[in-house]
Amino acid sequence: MTDGTREADREVLRPHAEQEYAQELARLAELDERPRPPGWKLSPWAVTTYLLGGELPDGTVVTPKYVGPRRLVEVAVATLATDRALLLLGVPGTAKTWVSEHLAAAISGDSTLLVQGTAGTPEEAIRYGWNYARLLAEGPSERALVPGPLMRAMRLGAVARVEELTRIPSDVQDALITILSEKTLPIPELDTEVQARRGFTVIATANDRDRGVNELSSALRRRFNTVVLPVPASAEDEVEIVSRRVAQLGRALELPDASTGLAEIRRVVTVFRELRSGLTEDGRTRLKTPSGTLSTAEAISVITGGLALAAHFGDGSLRPGDIAAGLQGSVISDPVSDRVVWREYLETVVRDRPGWRDFYQACRDTAL
Known part of the structure; x- marks a missing residue:
């Protein structure tokens, strides 16, 4: 990171996790000798240490990002090391978004591949959209295609995040099924598809109190391993x-x-x-x-x-x-x-x- 970049980061009101904790992540990567899943910047042990904090062998202190049961974090990280997606569930204010951001930062070095779920989230946000000026001028083409965060994550082999999954309309939610099960995103307009590179996965969040807004279908629910984040124990x-x-x-x-x-x-x-x-x-x-x-x-x-x-x-x-x-x-x-x-x-x-x-x-x- 250059001096100019550091100065720019200081002017940002809320830097991304990978920017704010860049030194910790870099030090963890240097000292991390444990096996790393394909596409991961750190090993599962180092990702867990980054979230929960600790002291490294050289005396470097890693600040805690999440205060809670260690086993829950280990289960979440282990899930992401498999082919299953992760659903962080809990009442509002239990740090679901915070945890998902830091997991993405530690695993991929990029927490910005984000879909923000709302009642008006369109299917294009999950799949892809089009540059309509190019589409009208050239017809369907790669140049006219506008990849969404999930498509970019698939191409990069990175973590994509979906916030407030149960606020997204049910028919739009189901656009995730093929992505999560087949690790493929069809593009029928171009008679092609995007296949996920190793390292791709999805972290979604949902509030317990929103389960009645747009229930997840059983088919979609099966694609996630659910970890419930509790309110602070004490x-x-x-x-x-x-x-x-x-x-x-x-x-x-x-x-x-x-x-x-x-x-x-x-x-x-x-x-x-x-x-x-x-x-x-x-x-x-x-x-x-x-x-x-x-x-x-x-x-x-x-x-x-x-x-x-x-x-x-x-x-x-x-x-x-x-x-x-x-x-x-x-x-x-x-x-x-x-x-x-x-x-x-x-x-x-x-x-x-x-x-x-x-x-x-x-x-x-x-x-x-």
């Missing part, structure tokens, strides 16, 4: 995830050091976990649960927003008043029922919790 794990991600975002946005607001991060995580589970952390009080997901990703957003308030309208130190409005906005998705849940939680749990009086007052002052 409050400490979730605090670590939020702190680490907020610190990364803060550096990019030139916000104050997140470590100064660790107490507020713990409070936000505690609130989210208690309202998610419907039970206080001591197990003594049952709570009503709001309609929203209160995911780890939302906790990250609340803290980042609070740091921005502290930086631009405060003294740079994260305080309860900086996070109260964002926290309330996350909890209250339904203006009627969720407001009742939030107020009851504040009065029955937060008000009398030792050391939380300032937090309670800030939330009360902001309450709708």
